[in-house]
Amino acid sequence: MKIGNLELRENPLLLAPMEDVTDPSFRLLCKKYGADLMYTEFVSADALIRSIESTQRKLKIFDEERPVGIQLYGKDIDAMVEAAKIAEEANPELIDINFGCPVKKIATKGAGSGMLKDIPKMVEMTRKIVEAVKLPVTVKTRLGWDESSKIIVEVAEKLQDTGIKALTIHGRTRAQMYNGDADWTLIGEVKNNPRMHIPIIGNGDLTNPKKAKLYLDRYGVDALMIGRPSIGRPWIFKEVRHYLDTGELLELPKIPEHVEMIREHLNNSIDWLGERRGILHMRRHLAITFKGLRDFRDLKIKMLRANTADEVNQCLDEIKETYADCVSIVETMD
Known part of the structure; x- marks a missing residue:
């Protein structure tokens, strides 16, 4: 095209x-x-x-x-x-x-x-x-x-x-x-x-x-x-x-892959906006990425209240360990 x-x-x-x-x-x-x-x-x-x-x-x-x-x-x-x-x-x-x-x-x-x-x-x-x-x-x-x-x-x-x-x-x-x-x-x-x-x-x-x-x-x-x-x-x-290319569905990534994806995004965001603004900007993505995980409310609140990169990364590490075998399916309306 x-x-x-x-x-x-x-x-x-x-x-x-x-x-x-x-x-x-x-x-x-x-x-x-x-x-x-x-x-x-x-x-x-x-x-x-x-x-x-x-x-x-x-x-x-x-x-x-x-x-x-x-x-x-x-x-x-x-x-x-x-x-x-x-x-x-x-x-x-x-x-x-x-x-x-x-x-x-x-x-x-x-x-x-x-x-x-x-x-x-x-x-x-x-x-x-x-x-x-x-x-x-x-x-x-x-x-x-x-x-x-x-x-x-x-x-x-x-x-x-x-x-x-x-x-x-x-x-x-x-x-x-x-x-x-x-x-x-x-x-x-x-x-x-x-x-x-x-x-x-x-x-x-x-x-x-x-x-x-x-x-x-x-x-x-x-x-x-x-x-x-x-x-x-x-x-x-x-x-x-x-x-589109194969007619086959890819296996959905498990939560550890989600974590590393969002960690990369977090690092990009901090590089672009600085630590404080970068974390604030990421909160929407953090909430949606792990949507649907069972018993996630308390950890989600902790993650969204984090004010430093270290605090967010600690939450991500906890998610990675707790939900190592889980797959989260995120579907929103465009």
């Missing part, structure tokens, strides 16, 4: 952009487990052009994790164009425009999936960003604002006409947020529209290898994007790739 001049394998697996998740420490881990293309956390155009330090840090990309796309969001066209030029200087493989985030503070202000209520502005913004940068520009969006306005088939053509090089579609409306089942039928309609010639990437509910293959075969998309199911379970990329 090609996105502009970026060449990826057939049916590549993409790590979705997720705020407070897809920083370099997590991206490096997903790359290790087979993600073919990854995205930064959401980058606010307004904050970027004001040179907010925490936002500028999101542009940092390490060679070991490439290829990586920088995802931008904002409601002002001029600000988004300027932000795209700044992001291009960070030398990512592509620029992605966020027209899909459903979070209230973003969508109700007209950014993210809020742009689905103003299609002419969405199209104009996209066209001007495409014209402003030399890198491939892609878009991630949803089916529509709500059940009565699933307009993605029409919108996809308009976006393609602006010159974007790929389109990712999350199979829910903004009103659904992350609730209910993702509707891939409209993603399939976009892919099978004879007017469409850019890669179409499907996203939503890709929680296990069998479902990933089913959706890939049924709807014919060019690539799959995995988001929340990778939190605490970055090896899902390895699972899915193996099943």
